[in-house]
Amino acid sequence: MQDQIDKIVKASEESMKKAIGHLEAELAKIRAGKATPQIVDGIMVDYYGSPVPVNQVGNITVMDARTINIQPWEKNMLQPIERAIIAANIGINPQNDGINIRLYLPHLTEERRKELVKRCQGEGETSKVGVRGGRRDAIEAIKKLQKEGLSEDAAKDAEATVQQLTDNYIAIVEKHLAAKEKEIMAI
Numbered sequence: 001m002q003d004q005i006d007k008i009v010k011a012s013e014e015s016m017k018k019a020i021g022h023l024e025a026e027l028a029k030i031r032a033g034k035a036t037p038q039i040v041d042g043i044m045v046d047y048y049g050s051p052v053p054v055n056q057v058g059n060i061t062v063m064d065a066r067t068i069n070i071q072p073w074e075k076n077m078l079q080p081i082e083r084a085i086i087a088a089n090i091g092i093n094p095q096n097d098g099i100n101i102r103l104y105l106p107h108l109t110e111e112r113r114k115e116l117v118k119r120c121q122g123e124g125e126t127s128k129v130g131v132r133g134g135r136r137d138a139i140e141a142i143k144k145l146q147k148e149g150l151s152e153d154a155a156k157d158a159e160a161t162v163q164q165l166t167d168n169y170i171a172i173v174e175k176h177l178a179a180k181e182k183e184i185m186a187i
Contacts, residue, residue, distance in 0.1 A: 001145065001149070001150050001154065002154075004145055005142065005145070005150075005154065005158045008138050008141045008142060008145075008158070008162075009138065009158065009161055009162060009165070011134075011137070011138065011141075012134040012135060012137060012138035012162055012165060013134070013165055014134075015130070015131075015133065015134030015137065016130070016131045016134045016135075016165060016166070016169040017169075018130070019127045019128075019130030019131045019133075019134070019169070019173075020127065020131075020169060020172055020173065020176075022126075022127060022130065023123055023124065023126075023127035023173060023176055024176065025041075026123045026126075027120060027123060027176060027177075027180050028041075029041055029042060030116055030119055030120055030123075030180070030184075034065055034066075034105075035062045035063075035064070035065060035066055035067055035068045035103075035105050036062065036068075037055070037060045037061075037062060037068065039068065039090060039092075039103070039105075040054050040055070040060060040068065040070070040085070040088075040090070040103070041053070041055070042088075043084050043085060043088045043090070044084060045057050045077070045080050045081050045084040046080050046083075046084070047077070047080070054070065054081060054084060054085075057072055057073060057074070057077050057080075057081065058070045058071050058072035058073055058077065058081060058101075059071045059073070063102075066104060066105045067102055067103065067104055067105070068102070068103040068105070069100050069101075069102055069103075070094075070100060070101040070102075070103070071099070071100045071101075072100075072101070075099075078096055078098070078101060079096075081094075081101055082094045082096050082101055085101070085103070091112075092104070092105060092106075108184075113184050113185055116184050117181050117184055117185065120177055120180050120181060120184070121177065124173050124174070124176070124177040127173045128170055128173055131166055131169045131170055131173065132166065134166070134169075135162055135163065135165070135166040138158075138162040139159055139162060142155050142158045142159055142162070143155070
């Protein structure tokens with residue numbers, strides 16, 4: 001029975017790690033005044049009828065703290081990339097010079113910073129739901145084992161272990177959110 005409990009705990013921890021990984025990826029996409037290539041991650045470009053990530057149709061470089069340069073590998077991809085960036089609604093207007101597309105990040109206003117912090121909080125809440133989902137699944141599996149003959153003490157110990165894991169991962173989410181909020185609100 002102990003090996004089954006260990007599997008359940010390990011599975012719930014993997015689920016919680018995935019939630020944290022997703023949070024880190026989403027927070028990297030939220031710009032905090034500095035240009036990073038992750039800002040355009042997830043933007044899909046229509047490449048001859050197929051949606052393709054923008055980083056697979058061009059070279060993305062950061063020219064300075066406020067400028068991202070996208071150099072398409074094919075010149076006829078300038079318009080589709082530009083349309084995809086506009087459609088993604090990331091708050092940046094692309095500048096097409098016929099060779100490259102440049103994204104100039106404007107200075108963040110106080111109002112925009114607060115919107116970004118709210119967006120981060122929303123992503124954090126989504127991650128917390130994911131962590132709690134891992135806990136719920138583990139608790140259900142432990143209760144199922146208890147019906148199959150697991151002692152009540154062992155079930156309580158396993159549930160306590162899962163709860164401790166949940167608390168640790170929620171704290172990690174909070175730490176990530178606090179760091180991102182500090183980064184966004186820094187002028």
